[in-house]
Each structure stands twice: as C-alpha cells, then as structure tokens.
Amino acid sequence: MHIYSYFSMDVFQAYDVEALLPFLIALVVVIASFISILYVILGWFQMVLSWWEEEKVKKAINSIRFSVFGVIVIIFVIYIFPVIADMIGFPLTKEYVNPEVVFENVQKIINFIFQSDSSSSWLEFDSLPLDNELPPDFIDL
Numbered sequence: 001m002h003i004y005s006y007f008s009m010d011v012f013q014a015y016d017v018e019a020l021l022p023f024l025i026a027l028v029v030v031i032a033s034f035i036s037i038l039y040v041i042l043g044w045f046q047m048v049l050s051w052w053e054e055e056k057v058k059k060a061i062n063s064i065r066f067s068v069f070g071v072i073v074i075i076f077v078i079y080i081f082p083v084i085a086d087m088i089g090f091p092l093t094k095e096y097v098n099p100e101v102v103f104e105n106v107q108k109i110i111n112f113i114f115q116s117d118s119s120s121s122w123l124e125f126d127s128l129p130l131d132n133e134l135p136p137d138f139i140d141l
Contacts, residue, residue, distance in 0.1 A: 022096045026105030039067035078102050
C-alpha cells in the first residue's frame with residue numbers, strides 16, 4: 001500500500017501555497033520537537049553514563065540546554081512571525097500562520113502519527129478506495 005493512499009488528498013493534484021503552508025509549518029514544528037526530545041534523552045543518557053567525568057557531563061548538559069533552547073526559539077518564532085509578517089504586509093498570516101492554526105495542525109499531525117484520533121478533517125482512512133487489491137490468484141499465499 002502506498003503512503004499517498006492514506007491521505008484524502010490526491011497526490012497529483014496541484015496545490016497552492018495557501019493549502020500547504022499550514023501543514024508544512026506544523027510538520028517542521030513536529031519534526032523539530034521530536035528531534036529536541038531525542039537530544040534531551042540522549043543528553044540524559046550521556047549524563048547518566050558519564051560516571052561524573054567533567055568533560056562528559058558538560059557535553060550532556062550542553063545537549064540538553066541547546067535542545068530546550070531550540071524548542072523555546074521555535075515557540076517564540078511561532079508567536080513572533082505573524083506580528084512581523086503583518087508589519088511587512090505578508091497576506092497569509094491571519095488565516096494560515098497564526099499560532100492557533102499552527103498548533104491545531106500540530107495536534108492533527110501528532111494524532112495521525114500516534115493514531116489517537118482517526119476523525120481528522122484532512123486525514124480520512126475509511127473513505128479511501130483500495131485500488132491495489134490482490135488478484136484472486138494471490139489470495140491463498
């Protein structure tokens with residue numbers, strides 16, 4: 001089964017920036033957050049396994065510090081970008097780039113990844129036809 005068969009969007013349809021921008025911003029936030037969480041866990045393991053050697057502890061603390069700082073920067077940018085974009089006249093900020101829309105799309109992506117909510121508005125599984133069914137010859141394999 002192809003990955004694009006999971007989404008209710010047609011892969012070959014042309015989309016405008018207004019339709020993809022909120023999804024792409026939310027996807028970047030989710031990926032950056034997961035990477036940050038991984039670096040916090042990695043830093044914690046480095047600290048635990050360092051046997052309190054000063055150089056290894058410094059590396060571990062820096063790993064944790066920079067990953068938390070990265071999350072703070074991401075959240076800061078989510079809230080500051082619409083203000084700056086409004087000042088320069090960027091037309092998409094009200095509908096697509098405001099923090100409420102970004103965090104709503106982040107929630108949809110996380111629900112899709114962990115499949116905790118199958119009733120998302122842009123991810124519909126039940127309404128998709130499965131056109132890659134096996135021929136009758138392969139049923140008994």
